[in-house]
């Protein structure tokens with residue numbers, strides 16, 4: 069599903085943010101990516117999104133070598149990815165319904181399907197009643213739930229979350245993680261970058277630990293810092 073082979077990324081010559089990373093994630097897995105600040109976690113996510121190009125090495129997602137993806141194929145490729153960020157990234161001047169519908173119009177979903185799918189996605193995250201609200205009228209936890217609804221509305225094969233609970237209190241953080249877990253249970257492959265030790269230790273998923281651009285451990289049912 070996601071395969072990185074000896075991937076190196078240098079933002080400036082000779083300084084590697086990722087250094088020869090090889091990683092294989094199978095369809096349907098739930099994987100935490102942890103590690104110190106600057107260890108290369110976000111770089112990894114951005115490479116998978118094809119927002120960045122590796123300096124060397126190959127990345128294959130859903131059988132597609134990203135290097136061979138033509139410019140005009142990138143929107144279609146990203147359609148198969150749901151992405152959630154720490155800062156929610158909602159459109160401030162549009163209501164919740166429109167935030168999610170907009171994401172679908174971008175990928176040319178028909179209006180008939182949009183009308184069906186937006187309320188369904190909002191129900192999944194428990195916000196069906198708030199479809200007319202604007203982002204500023206929602207709490208941080210609710211805004212992140214909208215971002216998750218937007219990420220899952222196209223039923224992506226892969227969900228990438230970069231610090232999705234970074235701005236949230238513990239209760240909301242758990243709610244967000246549960247939604248990611250539910251998406252995983254519906255078959256989506258989920259990759260979560262996080263600093264949240266408690267959640268990683270409780271959930272006992274696969275944990276990939278990065279340090280200075282390399283993977284230093286990769287454990288099934290792992291914990292933060294691999295303390296068992």
Ligand SMILES: Nc1ncnc2c1ncn2[C@@H]1O[C@H](COP(=O)(O)OP(=O)(O)OP(=O)(O)O)[C@@H](O)[C@H]1O
Nearest residue numbers: 079080084085103104105106107108109110111112
């Ligand atoms: N656009 C950029 N230009 C130059 N260097 C960059 C850029 N983005 C990241 N870096 C560098 O690459 C390294 C890895 O950064 P990255 O953001 O991937 O780390 P991270 O593990 O996600 O960190 P954090 O936990 O703080 O988000 C860091 O040394 C960072 O300074």
